[in-house]
Every structure is written in structure tokens, then in C-alpha cells.
Amino acid sequence: MASTFKAGAITGVGAVELVDVPTQEPGIGEALVKIEASAICTWEQRTFSGAQGNKFPFIGGHETAGTIVSFGPGYKGSLKVGDRVALGGASCGSCHWCYTGKDRVCEQHYGGSVDYPQGWGPGGFAEFKIHPADGLFPIGDVDADVACLTEPLSCALHAARLSGASVGMDVVILGAGVMGLMNVIAMKKRGARVIVSEIDAVRLEKAKKVGADVIIDASKEDPIEAVKKLTDGRGADIVLAAIGHKVANEQGMQMIAPRGTFVLFASAHPEVPVEVGPNAMHNNEQRIMGVVSSEKEDFYIAAKLIRQGQVDLSSLIQNRYQLSDLKGALDEAILPGTYRIVVKN
Numbered sequence: 001m002a003s004t005f006k007a008g009a010i011t012g013v014g015a016v017e018l019v020d021v022p023t024q025e026p027g028i029g030e031a032l033v034k035i036e037a038s039a040i041c042t043w044e045q046r047t048f049s050g051a052q053g054n055k056f057p058f059i060g061g062h063e064t065a066g067t068i069v070s071f072g073p074g075y076k077g078s079l080k081v082g083d084r085v086a087l088g089g090a091s092c093g094s095c096h097w098c099y100t101g102k103d104r105v106c107e108q109h110y111g112g113s114v115d116y117p118q119g120w121g122p123g124g125f126a127e128f129k130i131h132p133a134d135g136l137f138p139i140g141d142v143d144a145d146v147a148c149l150t151e152p153l154s155c156a157l158h159a160a161r162l163s164g165a166s167v168g169m170d171v172v173i174l175g176a177g178v179m180g181l182m183n184v185i186a187m188k189k190r191g192a193r194v195i196v197s198e199i200d201a202v203r204l205e206k207a208k209k210v211g212a213d214v215i216i217d218a219s220k221e222d223p224i225e226a227v228k229k230l231t232d233g234r235g236a237d238i239v240l241a242a243i244g245h246k247v248a249n250e251q252g253m254q255m256i257a258p259r260g261t262f263v264l265f266a267s268a269h270p271e272v273p274v275e276v277g278p279n280a281m282h283n284n285e286q287r288i289m290g291v292v293s294s295e296k297e298d299f300y301i302a303a304k305l306i307r308q309g310q311v312d313l314s315s316l317i318q319n320r321y322q323l324s325d326l327k328g329a330l331d332e333a334i335l336p337g338t339y340r341i342v343v344k345n
């Protein structure tokens with residue numbers, strides 16, 4: 001191992017620098033991973049574009065896949081040096097949330113973050129990374145470009161599981177960007193009928209391609225009426241907002257059936273409050289729930305689906321860049337309508 005490795009730091013709005021980070025040995029409970037690929041998510045996009053206030057320098061990259069180089073002392077798990085893995089959430093194993101199987105809420109969930117003198121963040125835009133060994137999930141011999149999408153798929157599987165989606169249900173996904181499509185794939189896996197509402201015709205076609213049963217062009221028809229018509233006037237059992245937008249939230253609230261659930265999947269920047277009619281919710285026994293990130297169960301299953309070829313995520317990848325051109329990758333990623341940009345080593 002060389003004494004330093006390269007990492008791509010966002011040093012300010014629109015600015016990127018390749019920095020040299022000193023190589024360290026993994027500690028107890030950790031593993032050193034040689035990174036093969038990391039995809040650019042909205043967190044990195046918003047940091048680079050300045051839409052989300054964030055501390056610089058920031059080393060992004062939380063949708064990451066690589067190969068295990070070494071373990072810290074005393075590793076007793078079943079992974080081996082040379083195994084290819086996706087990097088997911090960690091957990092302490094001994095808090096209330098871990099004991100009750102809700103490790104997403106564990107304080108150690110984001111314990112894989114890095115904090116170098118050269119920058120902080122999830123740290124995937126780099127040649128190497130030390131990661132908690134319990135946050136590594138086997139991906140077999142799948143291409144790294146696709147394997148790094150384990151993390152976003154796990155978030156969609158988490159949302160689908162917590163929402164209670166199952167066969168026979170009508171599910172509406174609002175928005176057909178990358179995360180909208182991931183949610184289409186996840187909801188289809190749980191057997192639901194999936195309806196996608198979106199204003200962009202190209203994105204709607206993409207939604208059909210990944211498995212949406214019905215698409216609604218919200219630029220041409222009233223999506224609330226369309227959903228009511230498709231469900232004999234009931235509304236949808238689950239509506240998931242994959243875009244953090246006031247209009248989407250308001251529409252979504254009006255689309256849910258009695259006993260229905262509205263899922264807030266996306267964060268909103270800026271955050272605009274949504275008005276809720278408590279009596280309507282009370283009388284119709286409806287729920288609003290937030291979801292973020294995923295649990296080990298979801299991450300493991302996402303990796304398994306990808307490893308076994310049970311999902312095809314290749315159409316979600318728009319382009320690939322080398323780490324040395326991280327700026328070019330981010331410039332393209334923040335263009336409207338872009339799907340995933342993957343940064344490779």
C-alpha cells in the first residue's frame with residue numbers, strides 16, 4: 001500500500017480538488033476497501049451546486065462498491081479479503097434500535113463517514129476507504145457500476161417494506177427520476193400494481209421500461225382524478241413522493257384511499273410545510289410516514305437482488321467518469337433530467 005491515496009473533495013460551490021489522504025490500517029471492527037465505483041446522489045449534487053448548505057471540503061460518495069483489502073484485528077465475520085462488497089449502514093449492535101431490529105435509527109448507522117484533514121463526508125469518491133466491517137454486503141461478480149446502486153435500491157426496498165406494500169395494492173409513485181424508478185422496481189418486487197405520475201414524457205417512458213403498470217402524464221391530465229379513476233374512486237393504498245416538492249405533497253395527500261398511506265421519501269430544499277386536514281385523516285384512518293436510508297435487512301436484500309440478476313438497474317446509469325474527472329462528473333450530474341452518473345477508479 002502506498003502511504004497516501006487520492007480522494008475527490010468538493011472544496012466549494014462548483015469546485016473540486018483531488019487530495020492526497022494518508023493511508024491508515026483498519027481498526028477493530030473495520031475493513032479497508034479498495035473502491036471500484038461510487039454513484040453521484042442528490043446529496044453530492046446539492047453540495048456541489050450550493051442548493052444545500054454543507055461544510056467544505058466535502059468528500060462525497062455514499063453509493064459505493066469495492067473489494068476488501070484487509071480487516072482490522074480480530075475480525076470473526078464470514079467475509080474474506082478479496083470479496084467484492086457494497087458499502088452500507090453500520091450499527092452498534094447493542095442499543096434499543098439494534099436490539100429491536102431497527103438499526104437505521106442506531107446512532108452508528110452513518111458510522112462509515114470519514115473525517116480527514118483533507119475533508120469529511122461519506123468518502124466514496126476516493127481510491128480507498130476504511131468502513132465498518134458490519135456495513136459490508138457481498139455483491140459477487142456484478143459490474144461495479146451497477147453494484148454501487150445497491151444503496152439507492154436498498155432505500156427503495158426500505159420504503160416499500162415500511163409502507164406495508166403487498167400484492168393486490170395500488171401504489172402511486174410521484175416523480176420518475178432515479179429514486180422514483182428505484183421505488184417502482186421495489187414496489188413491483190412486493191407485488192403491487194404501480195402507477196407513476198410525472199410531468200416529463202421521457203421519464204414516463206423510462207418508468208414503463210423499468211416496470212410501471214400505468215403512467216400518468218401530469219402535464220396533460222389531473223393526476224388526482226386519474227388515480228381516482230384507476231382505483232374506482234377509492235384512491236391509492238400507498239402514495240410515495242419521490243420528489244420533495246410542495247405540489248407533489250399536496251397532490252399525494254389527496255390521492256390516498258381510506259386506510260391509505262402517504263410516504264415522504266424525498267427531502268425538500270427549501271422545506272415547505274404541508275397542510276393536513278386532521279379530521280379527514282381521522283375519519284379515513286390514513287397515515288403519513290417518512291422514510292430515509294435503509295436497514296441491514298434492506299441493504300442485504302438489495303445486494304442479493306443485484307447479485308442474482310433479479311433486478312436490472314443498467315438503464316438507470318447515464319454516464320461514467322474516472323475519479324480524476326470528478327468535476328466533469330458533477331457538472332453533468334447537476335443537469336436537469338440526468339440519471340445516475342458513476343465515478344470509477
Ligand SMILES: [Zn+2]
Pocket residue numbers: 041042062063151152
Ligand atoms: Zn444516495
Ligand SMILES: [Zn+2]
Pocket residue numbers: 091092093094095096097098099103106107108
Ligand atoms: Zn445500535
